[in-house]
Amino acid sequence: MHKNFCRIGPRTMAILPTFSKNGHPVSIVLEFGKSPCELEMKPRHVIDRTLRSYASSYVGAVQGAAYILKRNHTPPILINAEKPIIMLPTWSSAKSDCAWFSLDHIAEFFEEEKGFTQVILSGGENIKVPMSIQSFNHQFQKALFFRHQLDRADKLTSRAHEPKVTYHIFKGRGIRKSGKLE
Known part of the structure; x- marks a missing residue:
């Protein structure tokens, strides 16, 4: 983990974009019950670094969300599957002024x-976002x-299933075949 880094967690409420005096992107990470954390990077990079600490990446999270949602335009991002943290972007994360909000903290x-x-x-905290209510509601x-x-x-995969049919794999003289057992 890098010095001066805030990892997104269950207390993270939002990641807000701003710029330094030199014009470099800065992220302000708002956490419930804590002082804001400032990082000299775009919000998207804060998310990517957090995901990498969980052995994932921003690109992988976008692809996963796009697969589940059947669309990839400004998808929400799953940060941690064990303690689901879903972050939603205000608009394209490629834009340096994209803010991210935790679904659980809105x-x-x-x-x-x-x-x-x-x-x-x-x-x-009150945050005024320069986007229409319809656009924000769509992201939400x-x-x-x-x-x-x-x-x-999760519910479908965690259910205990009774097998309806039992299969047995037979092996014989270089041939493998499957057969249904009654």
Whole structure:
């Protein structure tokens, strides 16, 4: 793990983009009950470094979400499968001004003024996002559906299944074949 790095975890509420005095991208990581952490990198890179610490990557997380959602335009990202943390982007993560919000820490959101959405986090922070309420709601709904699909897959794979048919593999003189046992 690198020095001066905040790993995204269950307390992470948002990753906000800003710029240093020199114009370099800076991320402000907001964590519930903690002081903000500033990192000299884009929010996307904070997410990628966190995923790499879990032996994954940003590209892999995007591909996984796109596979589950059947679309890859601004997908939410699953940070940790054991303790599901889903981060949703405000818009394309390729843009340096893309902010990320933890689905679990969005307390509410509403239209502040035309073209701006006010997001209230679980820690009480208010963040004014320059995007329409419809666009933010679309990202929020996509993240909820993503969570639903992940939960559904977990339930399907964790059920004990009674075998309906038993198969037996026979081996004989260089030939292998499968047969159904009654």
